[in-house]
Amino acid sequence: MPATTPTWDPSQYLRHADHRARPFADLLARVPALPRDPARIADLGCGPGNVTALLAERWPAAHITGYDNSPEMLAKAEPLAGPTSGGGRLDFAPGDARTWTPSDPYDLIISNATLQWVPGHTDSFPAWVRGLAPGGTFAFQVPGNFDAPSHRLMRELAHSARWKDRLADALRHDDAVHTPAAYLGHLTALGCEADVWETTYLHLLKGEDPVLDWVKGTGLRPVLTELGADAGAFVDEYRAALREAYPATEHGTVFPFRRIFAVARRAA
Known part of the structure; x- marks a missing residue:
């Protein structure tokens, strides 16, 4: 049987928004210049839209x-939709990363903690890379902490x-993501120039039971959905x-979190 499809709680997810957004910012910093201006960008698994809005800051046209x-996440994101500062626009639409394929050429397809x-x-990588304009980029980050105590x-x-x-x-299961080397192999086999790396963040969380509070917004959602x-x-x-x-310390609770990143550029 497949894993339970979770029901999402945007407010719970956003309780640690600053920590959750940092890997996306680090991913975004490694995305090269896009081939067209104005660019066409897709964010797969946009959630409540808070990091999607960072794309409009980088590419305002x-x-x-x-x-x-x-539906819960899209409803939370919808107030962010509209014209952007450089004459572009930001919108949100239903889409499932399990079946989504590009209908138009994209300059950037990006995914944050979704795959x-x-x-x-x-x-799906071949179809997504084919959906890039020449010189376009496919970029993603996924958690690499399935063997951490929080998940184990x-x-x-x-x-x-x-x-x-x-x-x-x-x-x-603990094979929900691949090794960095495996992602590098998949992307280079598609003819991409690929940059793959991993980082372990040491989040210093505040409050009572902050690790539990964190996973209530993400990894624990299937359990909460199934048990009601x-x-x-x-x-x-x-x-x-x-x-x-x-264990909590006088300064907070340290939550190590490993993440895997990939930036793959299609040949121009």
Whole structure:
């Protein structure tokens, strides 16, 4: 069975917006000049649109479309839509990264922390690269922390005797993303000039149970969706395990988070 399709809570997701946006900014900094001006840009898995808006700051004359399959996220993003400062425009539309293919040539196709939700996402790389204008760029970042305590403890609890009947198939597995070398191989095989790297961020989180608060906005969503009103007991068990794995200090709770980045430029 596939992992549970989560119901998203934009407000919960945005509680750690500054930390979540930093990898996108680091990815964006490595995107080269785009081949056309004004550019056509797609953001796959735009979520609440807060980082999509950063694209309009970098390319204010561009036509930028954020695609997402969550009605909740699109509703949160919609107030950001409209004309941009350089005469371009920002809009949002329903779109699922599992099936989306470009209908027009794009100068940039970018995806931020989305492809880990898409089984077999490398199978879509050829169509996405073909959908780039000559000299265009495909760029993405995905979490590389599926073996971290935050995810490992969640999976172990979901497969425990108490929860396995309801949750054994709810979560993604630790192969939801590939190694940096594998991504490099896929992209260079498509004729792209590719730059792939990884970074581990040490987020210093504040508040009570901040790691739990973080994953409630992302990785824990399938559990919360599957269990519904019964999720409280699972969350209590998981909370106790996270407190031990990520002890609070006088300065906050350190949450190491590894991410994998790729920037691939189609030949001009």
